Amino acid sequence: MSSASAIYLVEGVLLVAIQEDISDTDILDLQEALSERVVDEAARAVVMDISALEIVDTFVGRILAQLASVSKLLDAQTYVVGMRPAVAMTLVELGMDLPESKTALSLTHALKDLRGESRG
Amino acid sequence: MIPTDGVLVGVYALIRDRDVIQVRRIAGHQMDQRGARTVQKTRFVTAVSEIARNVVMHGGGGEARIYIHSAPSAISVICTDNGPGIADMQAAFRDGFSTAGSMGRGLGGAKRLSDELELVSEDGKGTRVTMMARI
Numbered sequence: 001m002s003s004a005s006a007i008y009l010v011e012g013v014l015l016v017a018i019q020e021d022i023s024d025t026d027i028l029d030l031q032e033a034l035s036e037r038v039v040d041e042a043a044r045a046v047v048m049d050i051s052a053l054e055i056v057d058t059f060v061g062r063i064l065a066q067l068a069s070v071s072k073l074l075d076a077q078t079y080v081v082g083m084r085p086a087v088a089m090t091l092v093e094l095g096m097d098l099p100e101s102k103t104a105l106s107l108t109h110a111l112k113d114l115r116g117e118s119r120g
Numbered sequence: 121m122i123p124t125d126g127v128l129v130g131v132y133a134l135i136r137d138r139d140v141i142q143v144r145r146i147a148g149h150q151m152d153q154r155g156a157r158t159v160q161k162t163r164f165v166t167a168v169s170e171i172a173r174n175v176v177m178h179g180g181g182g183e184a185r186i187y188i189h190s191a192p193s194a195i196s197v198i199c200t201d202n203g204p205g206i207a208d209m210q211a212a213f214r215d216g217f218s219t220a221g222s223m224g225r226g227l228g229g230a231k232r233l234s235d236e237l238e239l240v241s242e243d244g245k246g247t248r249v250t251m252m253a254r255i
Contacts (some may be wrong), residue, residue, distance in 0.1 A: 020143070024137040054148065055162055057169040058226050086162035093163065094229040
């Protein structure tokens with residue numbers, strides 16, 4: 001696992017902090033490592049913090065979308081948090097969306113949403 | 121129209137995925153220094169990322185040249201490779217077209233995100249993409 005991202009387990013949720021300037025190779029490695037962690041930890045959710053990313057292009061966007069689809073098959077909900085407004089606007093212009101991901105403003109919001117879900 | 125004059129900021133090899141990061145970091149830095157707005161910078165740097173990655177992934181490597189223009193104020197990035205070229209350019213700009221199993225939004229997306237984008241490609245003789253953003 002490279003230093004381009006870090007995975008932490010909190011309350012059954014895998015938190016992934018993606019570092020600025022993550023390379024294509026790093027994010028492919030992350031995809032593999034994270035899929036395994038979801039199963040190993042029986043995680044109920046994955047929270048991807050992308051606040052460090054100044055840009056998300058079609059490659060990174062596609063990997064994020066795939067990660068969410070894989071997690072869903074492994075019974076974990078994916079949240080993407082911390083997306084910068086300019087990144088959101090650019091992704092829309094690229095014609096991309098993240099259909100299997102929930103989005104939240106921050107990690108706190110994502111955890112709040114998850115706690116709400118578990119009560120309901 | 122993409123201005124043909126300009127001050128060359130630098131020439132950067134595009135061989136590995138790390139090189140793509142370097143080129144977009146420098147382009148972003150240049151735009152910051154010239155007071156570009158965040159959205160403007162994000163859009164153009166994303167376009168540069170798409171095209172620079174194409175050079176590495178499909179073009180067999182190449183280089184990027186970054187120019188600064190003063191009248192009117194703009195930045196341009198020229199990415200070249202000696203790869204196989206693009207046989208069907210109209211198709212290549214269409215969203216959903218891909219020869220590499222990707223989503224195929226990169227080229228069309230880069231065109232939308234740049235103020236100007238010119239693509240010159242000949243089958244078998246490489247590709248040159250020039251992108252410009254007004255600042």
